Amino acid sequence: MTLRPYQEEARKSVEDKWLEGTKRTLVVLPTGTGKTVIFAKIAEDMVKQGNHVLILAHRGELLEQAADKIYKTTGLKCSVEKAEETCMDSWFRITVGSVQSLQRETRLSRFPADFFGTIIIDEAHHAISPGYQTVLQHFKDAHVLGVTATPDRGDMRNLGEYFDNLAYEYTLPRAIKEGYLCPIKALTIPLKLDISQVGIQSGDFAAGEIGTALDPYLEQIATEMETYCKDRKTVVFLPLIKTSQKFVEVLTAHGFRAAEVNGGSEDRSEILKAFDAGEYDVLCNSMLLTEGWDCPSVDCVIVLRPTKERGLFCQMVGRGTRLSPGKKDLLLIDFLWLTDKHELCHPASLICEDNDVAQQLTKNLEDKAGVAVDLEEAEKMATEDVIQQRENALAKKLAEMRRRKKKLVDPLQYEMSIQAEDLAGYTPAFGWQMAPPSDKQIQQLEKRGICPDEIENAGKAALLLDRIEKRQLAGLTTPKQIRFLEGRGFKHVGTWEFDTARKLIDRIAANGWRVPFDINPETFEGKANV
Known part of the structure; x- marks a missing residue:
């Protein structure tokens, strides 16, 4: 099987990290982009190097899917470590293993600590739980890859306690833009559901x-x-089985062909097949279908189980993002939940890394309640709104800076000038990133013209220095050029070439450090000959 370009990038990045000495790394991809194919190819590469590979998961369906995909992708068969089955004395180099079985001391002690050279964790957001850690600590010298759909920042910080870094991330907007997932239209329904009195249990809303x-x-x-849903194939996520069953009765009374599945459904596989075949148009469930189930023709998702966990929200919506013949888009229906708990996930949570942009996008969608809006286009508009707000705030800050006559450029000014929203919205995930900037980083930032006072962590400092170096190699403006020219009213100097800025500064210097009368800083584009 030929990997897609991003899948090959992920495969190479992981193996490069391991070669560089990193033991434990992560790959983050949205649901439906083939994470199993990626780790199947990585497993094949490790087998060729003589390793035993363990694929670790918490559910039987995930293990079966992994074994099936590995065989179809690589031709390699897998042994099983689960219940009565074991991989001991097996010819097969790849093992799919249940964490519930492997974590037992009587079972784990049979394995030498170096038995598995590579461990791959499917749904890696579970990796920090005690059961997984028991297995991972036993095979502590193995190279570990964790694969997960887009986690929230809290998950990344938690995962950062075990994993050393993020080898590769493929985002939902990029997957949609490159045609590997379908576009999402977000529809906010102006029906106000009051959950303000709902309590919190284990960090999320009490089901x-x-x-x-x-x-x-x-x-x-x-x-x-x-x-909105009569011509759509809809999956509804609800908080309780009894609520899900009750909603099926309500939907049936409204003319829908609705069905319900739960963990105790004896006919679950038959219902899922019937839904896939079009015998039902609405499928209700109580959080059962968040992992390990695919039905690409689903083109409407309704989340009636509000959550604070971005990873869980992405998994629910991911049931409808896959491509399917005749499918144009996914309609994601969101309700106006009344709550004082502002961390509630909304459609904006799917594509916005920056919290300010997510809040602005949610507000914009609420203002257009009842109208389906393309999520990617809405995100661009929200980003523009936030950039404008930041630029207004920056203008005030720059005025203050000019009064103080700083010789260094403020980090926010630099980020806005080079239009680097990823820097402005940066949040550290791994332990080393959260530490304060080192003395060496502070010295380098000052040397390059960046004021280090407001850079709170080593991760942000490293990212800034890396960006400055890459821009220098690309022949773009330096922080000092940005400070000088924007201090005289020129706009977005960070988008200019180095030589353009240098020539303009030379003209200003030759004019007694005044801007020549034939140049208007407000309209100067940085492209004309100076």
Whole structure:
């Protein structure tokens, strides 16, 4: 099988990290972009090097899917370490293993500590749990790859306690732009669901209390679905099995062909096949279908289980992002949840790395309640809104800087000038990134013309220095040029070439350090001959 370009990039990046000495690394990809194919190829590469490879997961379906995909992708068969099955004395070099079985001391002690040279963790956001850590610490010298869908920042910080770095990330917007996932249209329904009194349990909303709070709204939700979902294949996520079953009755009364599945459904596989075949148009579940189930023809997702966990929200929405013949887009229906807990995930959580942009996008969507909006286009508009807000704030800051006559450029000014929103929204994930900037980093930043006072961590300092070096190699403006020219009213000097800025500064110097009368800083584009 030929890998897609981003899959090959991920494969190479992981193996390069291991060669460089990194033991434990992560790959983050959105649901539907082939993470199993990537780690199947990596497993094949490790087998060729003589390693035993362990694929570790917490559910039987994930293990079966991994074994099937590895065989179809590489031709290699897998042994199984689960219940009564074991890989001991097997000819096969790849093992799919249940963490529930492997974590038992009686089972784990049979393996030498160096038995597995490579461990791959599917759904790696589970890797920091005690069961996984018991297995990983036993094979402590193995190279470890964790693969997960887009986690939230809290997850990344937690994963950063075990994993050393992020080898590769493929984002949802990029996957949509490159045609590997379908576009998403977000629709905010102006039905205000009050969950302000719902408590928190294990860091997220208490499912039982949400179910009780949701019951009075089920009829109204079904009525709204008559307007937007009649021609769609819809999956609905609900907080409780009883709520899910009740909603099926409500939907049926509204003319939908609805079905429900849960962990205890004896006919679950038959219902899922019938839904896939089009015998049902709505499938309700209580968080059962977040992992290990694919139905590419799903083109509408409704999340009636509000959550603070971005990773969980992405998994639910990911059930509808795959491509399918005749499918134009995914309709993601979001409700106006009334809550004082502002961390609630919304459609903006899927594509916005910057929290300010996410909040602005959510506000914009609420202002357009009842209208389906392309999420990628809406994100661009929200980004422009936030950039404008930041530029206004920056203008005030620059005025203050001019009064103080600083010789160094403020980091925010530099980021805005070179239009680097990723720098402005940076959040450290790994331990070394969270540490304060080192003395060497501070010295280098000052030498390059950046004021280090407001750089709070080593990760941001490293990212800035790396960006400055790459810009220098590309022949773009330096921080000192940006400070000088923007201090005289020129705009976005960070987008100019180094030589353009140098020639302009030479003209200003030759004019007694005044801007020549024939140059208007407000309209100067940095492209004309100076």
